[in-house]
Amino acid sequence: LAKTTQPISMDSYEGQEVNITCSHNNIATNDYITWYQQFPSQGPRFIIQGYKTKVTNEVASLFIPADRKSSTLSLPRVSLSDTAVYYCLVGDDYKLSFGAGTTVTVRA
Amino acid sequence: GAVVSQHPSWVICKSGTSVKIECRSLDFQATTMFWYRQFPKQSLMLMATSNEGSKATYEQGVEKDKFLINHASLTLSTLTVTSAHPEDSSFYICSASPEAGELFFGEGSRLTVL
Numbered sequence: 195l196a197k198t199t200q201p202i203s204m205d206s207y208e209g210q211e212v213n214i215t216c217s218h219n220n221i222a223t224n225d226y227i228t229w230y231q232q233f234p235s236q237g238p239r240f241i242i243q244g245y246k247t248k249v250t251n252e253v254a255s256l257f258i259p260a261d262r263k264s265s266t267l268s269l270p271r272v273s274l275s276d277t278a279v280y281y282c283l284v285g286d287d288y289k290l291s292f293g294a295g296t297t298v299t300v301r302a
Numbered sequence: 303g304a305v306v307s308q309h310p311s312w313v314i315c316k317s318g319t320s321v322k323i324e325c326r327s328l329d330f331q332a333t334t335m336f337w338y339r340q341f342p343k344q345s346l347m348l349m350a351t352s353n354e355g356s357k358a359t360y361e362q363g364v365e366k367d368k369f370l371i372n373h374a375s376l377t378l379s380t381l382t383v384t385s386a387h388p389e390d391s392s393f394y395i396c397s398a399s400p401e402a403g404e405l406f407f408g409e410g411s412r413l414t415v416l
Contacts, residue, residue, distance in 0.1 A: 228404075228405075230407075235393065235410060235412065236409060236410060237306075237308075237395045237396075237397070237407030237408050237409050237410045238346070238395075238397075238407045239407070240404055240405065240406065243404065281345070281346075291348065292338075292345045292346040292347070292348075293345060294345050295345055
């Protein structure tokens with residue numbers, strides 16, 4: 195499983211866009227990139243998944259450059275309820291290895 | 303989306319007793335489920351892979367006799383913490399996937415051993 199590196203924490207304000215970049219230099223050819231969100235005392239929740247280029251859903255966008263050695267999760271117009279830990283994972287099977295994650299704190 | 307449910311959501315027990323945590327996939331069948339533990343302000347650590355109809359696969363450093371896993375049906379996996387001690391107090395989370403690519407997690411079960 196590829197190892198990932200993310201910033202430990204990020205601060206933002208309501209209404210701003212938050213971009214979290216994850217490095218995964220050793221990503222394998224068949225690895226997908228998946229992002230999860232976790233609130234305290236809850237299980238992680240799937241946000242978005244991608245393989246290359248750009249993926250967008252109703253809550254986020256995922257940007258993946260051509261070399262796939264990094265990816266950026268973009269959260270548009272965050273609110274206080276987006277305060278959580280965000281995990282970037284890579285892997286082509288269901289055995290995902292969690293890194294430290296990024297704690298995003300949104301302030302009013 | 304798919305739903306994975308855990309029970310109980312929290313449990314308090316005395317040291318030396320055993321505690322069972324259930325993980326159910328409510329609207330899909332899962333031949334494989336995963337168990338994690340998470341200490342405060344730390345990331346999830348994969349403990350074991352639960353396989354329906356066969357033995358679980360444990361990660362390095364996880365005692366199989368301490369953390370008994372049973373995956374008796376395609377919708378239920380159980381984790382039993384045997385002879386629990388205060389250091390076993392943690393947040394235990396399970397996950398499963400109905401198809402390739404998206405993993406769904408349970409709500410988690412907080413175990414406190416007194």
